[in-house]
Amino acid sequence: MPKREISKDNPILVVKPYVNEKAIQNVIEVLRSGWIGEGPKVREFENKLSEKFKINYLAALHSGTAALHLALHVGGIKPGDEVITTAQTCTATNHAILMERAKPVFADIRYEDVNIDPDSISRKITPRTKAIICVHWAGYPCNLDEINKIARENNLFVIEDAAHALGATYKGESIGNISDFTTFSFQAIKQLTTADGGMLASKHPPHIEKVKLKRWFSIPRNNKEETICCEPLYDIKEVGFKYQMNDVAAAIGLGNLEDFDHFKKHRSEIVKLYREELENIPGITLLENNQDRTSGNWLFSMHVKNREKFAAKLKQNHINTSVVHLRNDKFTAFGPLRNDLPQTEKAYHTLISLPLHNHLTEHEVQHVISIIKQGW
Ligand SMILES: Cc1ncc(COP(=O)(O)O)c(C=O)c1O
Structure with missing residues (x-):
């Protein structure tokens, strides 16, 4: 890739959308086709996703939030039920619980990888607990064996929020095949976007x-029978939602999917470089990286001492950093702030993400590393 000028007006971004030429051409074709709603492109996208990520059973939807909501709904969550979850996530994870009028119960995280701590889950179970949501922070899979064991022993179901973790694996199995439900997001800045x-x-x-x-x-969309006046002959037996994906979004996804493997490799090379170069820097603690799983590498997160000074030093050198998601109990909708989450609290002061996206060049990564090596 050509060297890009790094300046105040042209900083190195933490994340950046990626849309290829094929996606643009696909969209033009769909827009001209006369069919832009859910149709053949969604079917094709579902088949390709299943094939590429070796996920056996899946459905495309209009967002990761819709996927979370439907997982809770189809899993049978009722008002007043408790769902054990993490505060260290996008608010979408916990919004979905509120949308079913259930109660998010926050378990603590493991400081080592920022994922939910199975021991803390066990301590939060009550007779009202019905489900566990775990979030694969930055794309790195949670301890799924332990989480699913707790669920089995307590008659709970598990939702993996894999919004960060497309393409990740756990003990050789694709994320998507392991738990009762797994949700993914193709939102604007994800590894694979459909807008x-x-x-x-x-x-x-x-x-x-x-x-x-x-x-x-x-x-029931397989029953198209209707009268001459287009009165449908089907029945709607239960509540449903407006959560389908449309063919325009699927067309973007189909185009971008063609470059997924290339950028998966690109992202993992950047992560490898960051890990090698930052491993022994005083004040930095890298997150855990067990060899029994592979990360979706959506973010490169780590713990840093004096985080504000660190972020300021990088900013002065035109490098953005971000906490990405604020612990959710900081927000009134999920408050009050819990005081029984010591590792979440510790991470609240140290967790930060460096730039990681498809457009990032090696020159830019070397710049980030060299600035960090100057100290902060
Ligand atoms: C952890 C997590 N869960 C869920 C979502 C929601 O996905 P969407 O934006 O596609 O609704 C996101 C972010 O977008 C996320 O980061």
């Missing part, structure tokens, strides 16, 4: 059948 979009996967095929029914108002 906005999402996907719900499940190891139980009937769940995906249900999701496909519920994603469009529970209309």
